Amino acid sequence: MTISLVYPFKEITIDQISKLYSQFHQIIKTITDWRIVEKKIEIILLVGKIEIIKDLYKELAKIKDVICSIREIIID
Numbered sequence: 001m002t003i004s005l006v007y008p009f010k011e012i013t014i015d016q017i018s019k020l021y022s023q024f025h026q027i028i029k030t031i032t033d034w035r036i037v038e039k040k041i042e043i044i045l046l047v048g049k050i051e052i053i054k055d056l057y058k059e060l061a062k063i064k065d066v067i068c069s070i071r072e073i074i075i076d
Helices: 011-023 050-061
Strands: 002-008 028-036 039-046 067-071
Touching: 002 011, 002 050, 011 050, 050 067
Parallel strands: none
Antiparallel strands: 002 039, 002 067, 028 039
């Protein structure tokens, strides 16, 4: 699955997200990010149990000023 994030480039927001990444490091395969003006855009590739991935998504969605979406990738 992938989770896409857009959020303002603020230290407090970055710290909150980093803590979650540390907690869920076992399912995170890669993170790609860009900084555009005062916003940060991230794409996270995740592999693991759907319940754990959804837990990470829910925690990210709770962070103030973070816009996130989740997409399923089906591999045959």
